[in-house]
Amino acid sequence: MPHDHSDHAHPHSLLPSDPALRVKALETILTQKGLIDPAALDEIIDTYENKIGPRNGAHVVARAWADPYFKAALLEDADAVVSEMGYYGRQGEHMVVVENTAQVHNMVVCTLCSCYPWPLLGIPPGWYKSDAYRARAVREPRKVLADFGVTLPEDTAVRVWDSTAEVRYLVLPMRPEGSEGLEEAGLMDLVSRDAMIGCALAGTP
Amino acid sequence: MSRVHDMGGRFGDGPVIPEEEGVMFHADWHPRALAVTLACGSLGLWNIDVSRHARESLAPMDYARFSYYEKWMAALADLLVDTGALSADELAQGKASSDSPLAAKRLEPGAVAAVLAKGGPADRPSTVPARFAPGDTVEIRAFAENVTVPGGHTRLPEYAAGAKGTILRLHGSHVLPDSSAHRLGEAAEPLYAVAVRAVDIWAHPEHPQDEVILDLWDSYLAPG
Numbered sequence: 001m002p003h004d005h006s007d008h009a010h011p012h013s014l015l016p017s018d019p020a021l022r023v024k025a026l027e028t029i030l031t032q033k034g035l036i037d038p039a040a041l042d043e044i045i046d047t048y049e050n051k052i053g054p055r056n057g058a059h060v061v062a063r064a065w066a067d068p069y070f071k072a073a074l075l076e077d078a079d080a081v082v083s084e085m086g087y088y089g090r091q092g093e094h095m096v097v098v099e100n101t102a103q104v105h106n107m108v109v110c111t112l113c114s115c116y117p118w119p120l121l122g123i124p125p126g127w128y129k130s131d132a133y134r135a136r137a138v139r140e141p142r143k144v145l146a147d148f149g150v151t152l153p154e155d156t157a158v159r160v161w162d163s164t165a166e167v168r169y170l171v172l173p174m175r176p177e178g179s180e181g182l183e184e185a186g187l188m189d190l191v192s193r194d195a196m197i198g199c200a201l202a203g204t205p
Numbered sequence: 206m207s208r209v210h211d212m213g214g215r216f217g218d219g220p221v222i223p224e225e226e227g228v229m230f231h232a233d234w235h236p237r238a239l240a241v242t243l244a245c246g247s248l249g250l251w252n253i254d255v256s257r258h259a260r261e262s263l264a265p266m267d268y269a270r271f272s273y274y275e276k277w278m279a280a281l282a283d284l285l286v287d288t289g290a291l292s293a294d295e296l297a298q299g300k301a302s303s304d305s306p307l308a309a310k311r312l313e314p315g316a317v318a319a320v321l322a323k324g325g326p327a328d329r330p331s332t333v334p335a336r337f338a339p340g341d342t343v344e345i346r347a348f349a350e351n352v353t354v355p356g357g358h359t360r361l362p363e364y365a366a367g368a369k370g371t372i373l374r375l376h377g378s379h380v381l382p383d384s385s386a387h388r389l390g391e392a393a394e395p396l397y398a399v400a401v402r403a404v405d406i407w408a409h410p411e412h413p414q415d416e417v418i419l420d421l422w423d424s425y426l427a428p429g
Contacts, residue, residue, distance in 0.1 A: 011286035012279035014296040020234040025299045032301035034308030041240035043317040093326040111213030129273045135215035142411045147221040157414035164360045165420035166327035193226045
C-alpha cells in the first residue's frame with residue numbers, strides 16, 4: 001500500500017502553538033541546519049511585496065482593451081503573450097484568459113486550496129483564500145458578487161472557473177464606456193485586482 | 206468521502222469580506238511563513254501535489270481552526286520530518302542537532318529571482334490519448350476520492366462528482382496529482398476544462414444559465 005501519512009502523528013504539534021513563534025522556530029532550526037538563508041527569505045518577500053502584483057495583470061488587460069490583435073493573441077495563447085511581457089513565473093505556468101461579455105461574466109475560485117495567477121496578480125488577497133469564498137463562489141456566485149457590491153444584468157450568465165489543476169485563470173473585464181480616449185496608464189487605473197478575479201467590474205473613467 | 210479542504214458548495218460560512226488591493230499580509234509573521242515555505246520547496250524534497258496533500262491531511266479540527274499560513278507552517282513541519290530533513294527531536298527542541306547534507310541545495314539570495322521566474326510547469330508528454338474533444342458530453346467520476354490510494358489526494362471536488370459535463374477545451378497533458386502526490390510517478394494524462402451546469406449540481410441554482418468550469422483529468426471522466 002502506498003504511503004499515506006494522514007493517519008500518522010502530526011509532527012507540527014511539537015512546535016510552539018503560537019503561530020509567530022512557530023514560524024520563528026522553524027526558520028531558526030532550518031537556518032542552523034543550513035537549509036535556508038534568511039537573506040533569500042527577504043528576497044522572496046521583497047519580490048511579492050514590491051515587484052510582482054496586480055499592476056502586471058492590469059497592464060495585460062489595458063493592452064488587450066487597446067489592441068484587438070493583442071487581445072486575440074492573448075485569448076488564443078496567454079502563455080506566449082504574458083511571457084513576452086515578462087509575466088511568466090511561479091503559479092502562472094499555464095495561463096488562460098477568459099473574456100467577460102454582455103452575455104457571460106467569468107469568476108475565478110479555487111475551492112480546494114488557493115490557486116491563483118501569482119505572476120499577474122501577486123499573492124492572493126485574504127478573502128480569496130477564505131472558507132466563505134471557497135465554499136460559496138461555485139454555489140451562489142451572484143450572492144458573492146453582491147458582497148462586492150456588484151449586480152449583473154438578469155440575462156448575463158455566470159461562469160465560475162474552479163482552478164482544480166495547474167491552469168491559472170485571469171478575467172478580462174469589459175472595457176467601460178467613456179474610456180475611449182485613454183492611454184495605457186489611464187486604462188490600467190480602471191482595472192482592479194478584484195475585476196481580474198471576476199469579483200468586480202472595471203472602474204469608470 | 207472527501208477531506209475537510211473540499212468545501213465548494215458548503216453552507217454556513219458567512220459573507221465574503223472584500224479588502225483593499227494593497228493589503229498583502231495580516232500579521233508580521235505571514236510573509237516569513239510564505240518565504241520559508243517557498244525556500245524549502247527549493248530543496249527538491251517534494252512536489253506541489255505532495256505539499257497540497259500535506260495541508261489537506263491536517264486533522265480536520267486543525268484545518269478548520271488554523272489560519273491560512275498556519276496551515277502552511279503545520280504542513281511544512283510535517284513534510285520536513287516525513288522527508289527526514291528535520292528530526293522530530295529538532296522540532297521539539299527548537300534547534301538543530303546536526304548539519305544537513307541537503308545544505309548544498311539551499312536557495313541562495315541571488316537565485317531567488319530566477320527560481321520564481323522559472324516556476325514549475327505541469328505539462329508533460331503523455332502516451333494517454335485524449336478521448337474527448339470540445340463539445341463532447343462526459344460523466345464525471347461518482348466519488349471524489351483517489352482510486353489508488355485510500356484517503357489519498359485527488360483534485361476532483363465533491364460537488365462535481367457524478368455530474369454530467371461538457372468538454373470546453375483540452376489543456377494538453379498534465380501531471381496527474383492523484384499519482385504524483387503519493388510519489389507514484391507523474392502519470393501525465395490529458396487535462397480538460399469541463400463545464401457543468403449549475404442546475405445539474407445544486408438544488409437551488411441561482412440562474413438557469415450559470416455554469417461551473419473545472420479542470421479535470423481524463424481518468425476522472427467517462428463518456429456521457
